Amino acid sequence: MTISKHIINRFFLIILTLFTLSWFNTLFAQDANDGKQLFISKCQSCHSGDMKTDMTGPPLFGIEGQWEDKGKLHEWIRNNQKLIASGYPKAVEVSKLKPTAMQTFPDLTDPQIDAILKYIDEKGSGKLDAAKGTPAAGGEKSGEDTSQHPLLYGVITLILALAALILIFVNKNLKKISDDTEGKKTPDGIPFLQNKMYLATTAILLFIIGGYFTTKAMINMNRQKNYEPRQPIFYSHKVHAGINQINCLYCHGNAWESKTAAIPSVNVCMNCHKTIQKYNGPELKDKQGNPIDGSAEIAKLYQYAGFDPQNPDAWDPNKAKPIDWVKIHNLPDHVYFNHSQHVRVGNVQCQTCHGEITQMDEVHQFAELSMGWCVNCHRQTKVNFNVDSTSGNQFYSIYEKFHNDIKSGKMDSVTVKDIGGLECQKCHY
Numbered sequence: 258m259t260i261s262k263h264i265i266n267r268f269f270l271i272i273l274t275l276f277t278l279s280w281f282n283t284l285f286a287q288d289a290n291d292g293k294q295l296f297i298s299k300c301q302s303c304h305s306g307d308m309k310t311d312m313t314g315p316p317l318f319g320i321e322g323q324w325e326d327k328g329k330l331h332e333w334i335r336n337n338q339k340l341i342a343s344g345y346p347k348a349v350e351v352s353k354l355k356p357t358a359m360q361t362f363p364d365l366t367d368p369q370i371d372a373i374l375k376y377i378d379e380k381g382s383g384k385l386d387a388a389k390g391t392p393a394a395g396g397e398k399s400g401e402d403t404s405q406h407p408l409l410y411g412v413i414t415l416i417l418a419l420a421a422l423i424l425i426f427v428n429k430n431l432k433k434i435s436d437d438t439e440g441k442k443t444p445d446g447i448p449f450l451q452n453k454m455y456l457a458t459t460a461i462l463l464f465i466i467g468g469y470f471t472t473k474a475m476i477n478m479n480r481q482k483n484y485e486p487r488q489p490i491f492y493s494h495k496v497h498a499g500i501n502q503i504n505c506l507y508c509h510g511n512a513w514e515s516k517t518a519a520i521p522s523v524n525v526c527m528n529c530h531k532t533i534q535k536y537n538g539p540e541l542k543d544k545q546g547n548p549i550d551g552s553a554e555i556a557k558l559y560q561y562a563g564f565d566p567q568n569p570d571a572w573d574p575n576k577a578k579p580i581d582w583v584k585i586h587n588l589p590d591h592v593y594f595n596h597s598q599h600v601r602v603g604n605v606q607c608q609t610c611h612g613e614i615t616q617m618d619e620v621h622q623f624a625e626l627s628m629g630w631c632v633n634c635h636r637q638t639k640v641n642f643n644v645d646s647t648s649g650n651q652f653y654s655i656y657e658k659f660h661n662d663i664k665s666g667k668m669d670s671v672t673v674k675d676i677g678g679l680e681c682q683k684c685h686y
């Protein structure tokens with residue numbers, strides 16, 4: 258092999274490696290200004306993902322047209338309470354739309370809000386779905402990760418690599434032709450399949466790419482986002498927590514006190530269902546659209562409870578058998594997750610992690626429950642670290658350094674990450 262060929266080959270290898278690396282980088286890196294990500298993580302718990310359905314918050318499609326002053330719209334999204342308090346008429350009007358108030362997002366920057374607004378517009382007008390070439394994905398699915406961009410980069414990398422290969426062959430042939438015309442005798446090139454350099458490059462590339470996808474598939478193996486098993490009783494959260502507004506903690510009170518949120522026992526159901534024996538609410542349908550007879554489902558509850566509706570006073574709670582509910586959320590055994598730490602100390606809403614439970618008949622898994630999901634939230638979420646008032650979490654007084662840094666203006670807030678939320682042993686046994 259001549260020296261020039263050596264150089265070209267090395268060069269080719271380096272370029273290819275660089276491209277591959279940059280591709281992998283884009284696979285892992287998350288664009289902080291990605292409107293879709295931001296919308297899903299911050300807004301979708303209250304505003305519907307298709308931008309058109311009315312949920313806890315109003316549908317957002319066309320929102321920019323409805324607000325004359327774009328600056329005020331930004332202010333609303335960042336801190337609606339402040340804007341309402343300032344008496345701005347549009348804000349006061351909007352605040353009367355819904356019984357609940359919107360959360361504030363003081364950390365959102367202007368470019369981030371612009372990105373969110375752009376996503377709202379593109380998603381609402383169907384541009385995104387058209388671009389994807391798939392039928393509208395629907396609100397539920399939009400939590401899916403964005404593998405589109407990485408794929409695009411992958412394709413570009415491959416095309417560039419192919420172009421590089423072709424150029425090398427062209428170069429080689431041209432050189433051969435010019436050598437031939439000059440009458441120089443060149444040794445015949447080694448055929449591709451016997452060229453160790455190419456073979457090694459191909460093998461390494463295949464190894465990296467194959468390894469990446471295998472690992473990714475293995476990691477995803479136990480994940481079950483959107484898992485919605487059939488339960489022994491068609492128990493609707495929409496009917497109980499939504500329409501009848503029963504507080505989550507009435508049944509899942511453990512979430513406030515302990516590690517697990519726990520499922521209520523039959524006796525808790527019977528507190529109400531000793532008297533509520535028939536279902537007269539809105540028509541119920543299961544996932545496939547089959548009608549469900551609510552009263553028959555309540556009768557199933559009585560089977561478990563050993564309760565005779567004709568003779569309520571004879572009921573003996575000790576005869577009740579547990580209902581074999583299918584567990585939906587399952588973290589692997591090596592992960593430690595504590596509800597009270599999040600719900601009570603961290604003040605995180607159930608809906609942030611479990612989605613709009615009050616709109617679901619049967620519960621499905623809303624979040625991915627991946628390590629990236631936990632860690633990303635810990636990177637972004639601020640803890641209640643108010644130094645000067647007594648409202649802050651007193652426990653954090655042990656973090657002297659942060660308190661001093663905040664006082665001296667070196668930092669303005671403390672995230673879960675800062676107090677150790679990314680340390681492996683905090684989440685892993």
Ligand code: HEC
Pocket residue numbers: 296299300301302303304313314315317320323333334351352353354355356357358359360362373
């Ligand atoms: C905790 C639930 C919740 C979250 C999270 C939330 N919103 Fe809202 N949003 C509301 C409610 C409720 C209203 C209606 C205003 C009211 O009644 O106070 C609203 C109103 C709005 C409005 C004004 C609507 C109009 O008709 O003018 C905009 C714009 C808006 N939200 C954008 C966002 C964006 C962007 C995010 C994410 C960064 C977000 N919201 C996150 C609940 C929420």
Ligand code: HEC
Pocket residue numbers: 488492494497498503504505506507508509520521582583584585586587607608611614615619620
């Ligand atoms: C009247 C009692 C009751 C109320 C109120 C209630 N739930 Fe439940 N919840 C249940 C029962 C029973 C199950 C088990 C059956 C099922 O999965 O649907 C359950 C299951 C769940 C699950 C899935 C657990 C798993 O298997 O992984 C989540 C998440 C959940 N509830 C969240 C909530 C939230 C959030 C609220 C408030 C908006 C709420 N629940 C209100 C009774 C209740």
Ligand code: HEC
Pocket residue numbers: 490491492493494496497501503521522523525526527528529530533535536537538539541551552554555558
């Ligand atoms: C705080 C009171 C309360 C508790 C506790 C309660 N329910 Fe209900 N339940 C209701 C009300 C109210 C309705 C709706 C009745 C109507 O609209 O006619 C209902 C309706 C139902 C229905 C028919 C609609 C549907 O969801 O399919 C079933 C089945 C049911 N409940 C099962 C349960 C089970 C199982 C539990 C225990 C995990 C439970 N309920 C706990 C108040 C309660």
Ligand code: HEC
Pocket residue numbers: 505506509512513516517518519520586587588594596599600605606607608609610611626
């Ligand atoms: C920070 C995210 C987060 C918040 C906030 C949160 N949960 Fe959970 N929840 C989870 C995870 C993760 C699991 C799976 C736990 C496991 O498998 O060990 C889970 C599991 C559950 C379960 C199944 C039973 C159990 O304890 O494993 C119920 C029921 C539940 N959550 C209800 C609630 C309710 C009600 C609230 C609000 C009061 C709430 N969750 C708030 C993340 C959260």
Ligand code: HEC
Pocket residue numbers: 588592593594595598599602603604605609610626627630631632634635638639640641650673676677678683684
């Ligand atoms: C929606 C945001 C959010 C998600 C998702 C989330 N966390 Fe957290 N987590 C918090 C907040 C906020 C705190 C801080 C509570 C406080 O003030 O101490 C916290 C604290 C913790 C801590 C204590 C950290 C420390 O240094 O004291 C552990 C452990 C933890 N989370 C585990 C998990 C695991 C495991 C998951 C994923 C299954 C998860 N979290 C998902 C918001 C989140």
Ligand code: HEC
Pocket residue numbers: 476477479480588589592626627628631632635678679680681682683684685
């Ligand atoms: C905020 C909580 C949290 C922290 C901090 C954390 N992990 Fe994890 N880790 C998880 C969760 C949740 C899973 C389960 C993901 C799944 O089932 O897909 C996991 C899974 C894993 C796995 C199995 C592979 C996989 O992705 O399923 C490995 C290995 C791992 N973690 C290593 C680490 C190491 C090393 C650190 C410290 C640098 C760390 N983790 C810190 C929450 C955390």
